[in-house]
Amino acid sequence: MKPMTKNMWRDIGHSKGRFIAIILIILLGVLIFVGIKAAGPSLNDSADKTVKDAKLSDVQAYSTTGFTQKDRRLADKVAGAKAELVKFKDVVGGKDQSAVALYGYSKSAKYNKLSLRSGHMPTNSREIVLDELAKENDGYKLGQTYTFSKSANLKHRTYKIVGFADSPMYIDDSTRGSADVGDGTVRYFAYIPQAQMNLKVATMMDVGFSKLQKKSTFSDSYSDAVNRKVTALKREFKSRAKSRTRALLGNSITQLDQQLAKISAAKKQLQAAGQQGGSAADLAGQQNVTLNKEAAKLKTAKTKALAAGETTYTWQDRNDLTGFQAYGESSDRIAAIANVFPVFFFLIAALITFTTITRMVEEARSQIGTFKALGYAKWAIAKNYLAYALTAGLIGTVLGAVIGNTTLPRIVLALYKTYIPLKWVVKFQWGDIGWALLFSMIATVGAAAYVVWRELTEGPAALMRPRSPKSAKRILLERITPLWNRLSFNRKVSYRNLFRFKSRMLMTIIGIAGGTALILTGFGIQDSIAASGSKQYNDIIHYQATVRLRTAGHEDKADQILNNNDQYHSHTDVAANVGDLKANGHQVNDVNIYAPESVSQFKRYVTVRSASTGKSLNLPKNGVVLTEKTADLLHVKVGDKISVTTTDNKQGKAKVTGITENYMGHFMYLSRSSYKQLLNETPTMNTLLVQLNKQTDKQRKSLAHKLINHGGVMGTSYVKDQQTTVTTMSGSLKPVVAIFILLSGILSFVVLYNLTNINVSERIRELSTIKVLGFYDKEVTMYIVRENIVLTIAGIIVGYGVGELLTGYIMQQAATAQVIFPLTIHPTGFVVATILMVVFTAIVMFVTHKRLQRIDMIGALSSNE
Incomplete structure (x- = not known):
């Protein structure tokens, strides 16, 4: 084995803690980066294989x-x-x-x-x-x-x-x-x-x-291809509906028309007889009444036959199946989180690794000087440290990629218990692994190369002497004389050292702030997703059920059932429709259109307030109010015009007079007069928004059953069921968030330990000096601890701000076409993040105290010259 190679292995042996710390930091960074990035594709691939093996129709x-x-x-x-x-x-x-x-x-x-x-x-x-x-x-x-x-x-x-x-x-x-x-x-x-x-x-x-x-079921190319196929199918069936209707109703309608024609002929004969006057006229009048009743019955029968026999088609693809879109959006949310959270996590890991490698090479100045004095070329010297960094980086990257790619997606799949058993498909994400390897090499080999070449520019004599220590400077605190004079000598030294080594201070704050922010973001993701449902169904929606009438305007039977129900409180009527909105080349489908019978009553059931100012909005006599997400997707603002097409092909254009706060779904609110102007028809009240007192599941089911069977109702939709869906959506991410928090905590601890270890190693002569001067062990430890306490507090405070910004950005990226996630972090997140960082600091300080008790003062103070 060559001398330089032997030296590298000796370096690894003498600094096992630092070598392992570098591997662990890289491993954690790569693990979370590759693992979470692989979770979204694995969810999609697994569902895709499951439905394809079962031959799910397109x-x-x-x-x-x-x-x-x-x-x-x-x-x-x-x-x-x-x-x-x-x-x-x-x-x-x-x-x-x-x-x-x-x-x-x-x-x-x-x-x-x-x-x-x-x-x-x-x-x-x-x-x-x-x-x-x-x-x-x-x-x-x-x-x-x-x-x-x-x-x-x-x-x-x-x-x-x-x-x-x-x-x-x-x-x-x-x-x-x-x-x-x-x-x-x-x-x-x-x-x-x-x-x-x-x-x-x-x-x-x-x-x-x-x-x-x-094609993958959840890919854009599949979605586009299916849309083209549905369009082609609709084109083929365009004329089929009429021919099918004629084939079914031809004979029966003909017979009804013949009977009506006979009645019409009989009425003409009676009319002629009635003109003769006398008893014949009276008899004709009575028979005419009978014929009118028969004609009315036949006309009603014809209308019902046409309504029942009219052929209409409903087309849907996989995305319209129950729960399918929710699954796709769930995996999309994880993918959106994976595009931000792991990257930030990995950047923190890479930054700390860069610092560690830099410090390691700087500590080896005298060794580099010795090699240079012995005649070794620059490249031969550099290879020693580059190999050290490369070995640590590769081990960390390989272990992190393998563990992350094989475990995290499977953990996520195993915890998706609200879905049918999926056939797991977990592929290696080579693209993400390649990026992780690149960043790891920059953080390790790149750092080593930069520092080694910088050191090699100096001569052997300068390198073999220790670098001159930085001179202390007056700090801002010293200028506050009354406060400074009250501080003890030890405190003054600690505070001076904080600003004396600015890069060390900055890296420690970044490390602690990053850990705090990551833990806080984990809680924030969960809280923000849950908040979308909480705000929607507590702050915006104030009714507990939506009841759709079979026949618009006929609510007597439904009213009777509701009034006889102990949980019933009140209801308001709305003309409800569904339509597609277009503006600026953009389109939003399946928008719920509500035109209330009473605007004043409607405000008790739905809060309509400005998304920007929070002020209450009125439904105008001419114009519409859109919900926030709908307006955002259409790229419209107040004053712009939109085109509306309802499901029954009524069309019109309207001016946007307000944009209201809303978190789930698409809604358009307008007054009755606006509805008439927009769609050129008088709105008919076909839906009841019902306020109910607290109900059990059994009571909700019983009421819905009565309304459908005896109340002339098409269906009853409970807000409770929608809230349950949101809760399920939030709950499905809890395991993922728990993984984030756990790994963020581990990274924070390793980073904090590593930075403190570097701090002690760099100042071993300084610490040995004050120990020789008679300072007790606790005083020597506090010499370091005071700095760490201040930096920990500063890092935690900075972490609060970074955590909120990171959470806000992630939730913005995770928002779907239907849902907005408001930035929400409950106090629990701040408390847990703070406690964890304080506990980590305390553990690191305890380990540091034990280490300082065993300092070899003579060896540390011996001259390097």
């Missing part, structure tokens, strides 16, 4: 009049399409008469294959497979009998439970969507043999595209 279509084989062949005309017909309907069943999404099972089905948790698929006509949620939440077991209500209209009402399964159409176990039966909320799905469903035609059509299977 597009799902629903028809009010069903699909025939002609429809399937029409869909197959789109390039690459393969369509499949399915019988589906929402029914009521089970011991609690719950709303159930019922599907017809077919062995030959190619799409949306179930993943069995237990049991088997139906093998005869009287068997049923239930959602795993039915087992977990409602206690159903294999072998039990399951009974549907009569309204389900099935060939049999009772079936034997033979299996429990998961479906790729329902990846989020916290929700199964809504329905217009039962209590309005689907509890679970079920599959029975397709022949058992009394449906003449299929009600659902699944469409898959072979080329799309090569």
Whole structure:
């Protein structure tokens, strides 16, 4: 082994603590950087593999009049399409008469294959497979009998439970969507043999595209490709709706028209008879009344037939499936956090590593001078320290990359318990690993190269002598004479030393501030996500339920049910619609449009206040008020105009008169007069915003059930359910945040220990001197501790500010198209961050005290010359 190589290994052996500290700091930085950056892609890849293995269809279509084989062949005309017909309907069943999404099972089905948790698929006509949620939440077991209500209209009402399964159409176990039966909320799905469903035609059509299977479900390219396919399908089915309607209603409408024509002819004859006067006229009048009643009945029947028989299609893709968008947004939030938090974390680690390597080389001045005096070339000398730095950097990077990439994504996947079991896919993120390696090499090899070449510019004689110590200067505190004179000698020395070594002071403050900020950010992420729901449903929304009427303006039955309910408080009527808004080349879809019957009452149910000033906003007679996120996505401000297109194809333009505070969803508020001007129709009150007293889950379910079955209501949506969704969203990030806080704490401790260790090593002669002069061990320790206490306090205070800025930036990046996360950090975060940093400082000071007790004063004070 060459002398220089031997020297490097001796250096590592003599400074094991520093070498290990460098490895640990790099390891932690790379681990969190690579690990968290890999979590988002792993979530997406795992969900993508799960749904692809289950053959989840790319597009799902629903028809009010069903699909025939002609429809399937029409869909197959789109390039690459393969369509499949399915019988589906929402029914009521089970011991609690719950709303159930019922599907017809077919062995030959190619799409949306179930993943069995237990049991088997139906093998005869009287068997049923239930959602795993039915087992977990409602206690159903294999072998039990399951009974549907009569309204389900099935060939049999009772079936034997033979299996429990998961479906790729329902990846989020916290929700199964809504329905217009039962209590309005689907509890679970079920599959029975397709022949058992009394449906003449299929009600659902699944469409898959072979080329799309090569794309990731959550990628932009997949989304764009699916949108193009949906557009192509709509184009193929553009004229199909009319022909389907004519085919279904042709005979019945013709018969009704014929009967109406006969009545019309009879009325003309009676009119002629009535002109004769006398008893004939009286008889004609009576018969005419009867004919008018018959004509009215026939017209009503014709209107109902047209309404029931009119064919309309609903098209959706994977992103429209229940829970699918929430999952994508959840992984996007982690990806957004990963673009900021780990980078800041890694920068702190790299900065401290740079300082450590710099100090190490500067301490070896005399050794470098000796090598230079012995005739070694600059490169030969530099290689010694570059190899040292390279070894530490590579070990830290490799260990951090492997541990981070293989463990953190799996921990995150394991803790995503609100979703169906996913098939884990964790790939090495080579791009992120490459960036981590680059930054690690800059922090280690780069630091060593910079300092070594700087030292090598000096001559051997200068290098073999210790660098002249910095002279003390008067500090600002000294100019405050009354205060300075009251300080002890030890305190004066400590405060002078703080400003004497400015780079050391700066690095310690940065290290402590960085650790504090990272811990605080961990708490801030969780608090801010939770705050979006808290602010929305406490500060903005003041109603507990939304009730949608079947027929606008007919709320008598619903009123009666509500008034007889003990939890009912009050309600207000609104004309509710859904539309797409456009402005400045941007578009926001599915915006909730509310036009209240009474503006004054509406203010008790929804707070409408300026997002910028916080002042209350009035709904204008001409114009609209948009919520903050909606206006932001449209790039509009007060005074700009927007275009509105409702789901029933009503169009208009309106001026934005206000932008209101809002945290979840898209809303547009306007007065009745504005609604009429905008859409050229009088608004009809079709929705009730209901205030309720505290209810149990059972009471909410009971009220919704009564309203749907007896109150002329299409559905009831509870704010409590939306709050639960937000809570679930926040809870899913808790494990990730806990990992952040844990690793931030470890990094903070290692950084603090390393900086204190450097501080002691640099001043060993100084500390030995005051110990020789008779200072006690505690006094020698306090010589260092006083500086650390001041720097810790300063670092914590700076960390508070940096933590808030970092949290705010992360939450801005994590915001979705539907949600705004307000910057929120509860006092708990500040308290925990402070306590942790104080505890770390105390531990480091204790270790330092023990070390200072064992100082070799003679060796430290011996001359280097």
